[in-house]
Amino acid sequence: MKDRTLKQLLMSSSYFVLNKQIVKAIGIEAGFLLTTLIEASDGLANEDGWFYKTSPSLEEETGLSNHKQSKIIDELTKLGILEQENKGMPMKRYFRINFNKIEELVFKIQDLKNSKPSIEEIEKQGFKNFESKDLKNSNACIEKISNNKEYINNNLNKELNNNIYSEAVEYLNLKAGTKYKSSSKNTTKHIKARINDGYTLEDFKTVIDKKCSEWLNTDMEKYLCPETLFGPKFEKYLNQKIIHKNIGIPVSTQETKKIKWGE
Template sequence: MKSKWLYSKHPIVVDMELASEIGLNESIVAQQLNYWINTKSAKLINGKKWVYNTYQNWQRDSFPFWSEATIRRSFTKLEEMGIVETGNFNKAGFDKTKWYTINTEKLDKLMSRRAAQNEQTDCSKRADGAAQNEQTNTRDYTEITTDNNNNVLDKPKTSNSSDGVHKKIIDYLNSKAGVHYKHNANATKRVIDARLKEGYTLADFIAVIDKKVAEWISNPEMSKYLRPTTLFGPKFESYLNQKSVNPSQYQKYGTKRVEKGTDWSKHQASTETNVSSDDLKNFFRNFEEKHNGGT
């Protein structure tokens, strides 16, 4: 019985070599763009097929599993690599909707260079292998220790390639927030890896740390949330896109923030009230009783 999730509709195709060269997200975007420019909705302009779309519509029609920010970053990277070209062919001057096409010559040149590099690497590996086979058969054994007649081979530990990114992010957070989190904690690695898979970069993590430290560091109620599971969790995108907070615009007053430069002498309190003195006495008496637990 065929699963309803497998190829029941037009699938998103990912070429492994293309993804390895330009990135997974970017290869998905390029494939979908190629699909649309070969449909009837494309327009032939200056000898090239173009389609126009907003990031919101890209998300709705092609990438419902991504945020608009992820889609924007992927298109921007493709433009920087020269694979995607953009233009504005809108009739209305105020319409800033982007038009997109693929620079196939640039893409083919990029992939051809990759193929040549791979071939050169393979030749080098074959040459090195042949040279090693001609050498004397000597082995470099790792130190073997014996404990209770059991031989234990002391193998070097393997390291995750993303550990360097984890350490850079957490070291920066610790230095900025005065905390002491470990970069190799499982919970920390999970939230960082989740954001990296969504296409966020080291610079994005640094930006979130800077913004939230500036906003929360002086607030005892919020500073406890300067932790990896909060900063890099599901709200990461909203933190990244919020406006930066300038701490110099505020001064701390208790646990609240009061804007500097406020001249309270110009704010005269109103003495008019419709509440009688007896009502006020009853209000404060009830408040005190509730606050003191009715004692």
């Protein structure tokens, strides 16, 4: 893959673009900083690919502190994705992107994960000088990807749960004409408990529908609130038969006949 083509894949002139494969391989923050440096290199790099970028300018663009930048830059350097040199008068921090290494470590990382080559296998492929430390770095990179996947999955689950909080409360407000907030600690406490029990957004909506059908415009309307609906009786409400309001005590068969015939 040519450097120019790879640059266009990783960057955008209007927005920061985080490539999914990079995020999976090195994490969100490292991917964000790398993308910023790639965009800078596209306009600032000399013929050898070197360009300088100050810490304050990076912090302004990314929000990452100098300490955080240094930590990420050290990680990218160890992976071989980024080269750094301090030179010039006054001294400036210069970078160079190793696009070949990005392609090797990021875009082909799945192959690396599926097959951890032994030293003998690598030597057969022509890598005579392969050392054990390189294999260790590869394994570390694979472990980092697994950790990042877990991090991403946790974030996705958190985002899905947040959607349940907001959508369940919005649906209750719509059906019952209330104005509860999904950010209320008391409300989120009950919703979180039900989510931990394994209930879904559709279950919340079902309970709301059933109890609104039963309690709206009755003395029980005041209980159409998150604390009651999403509390310990949630499972009972979810499984109850739909009870329509204004249906009182069932009438006898004889009374039913009288109503039917208008008697």
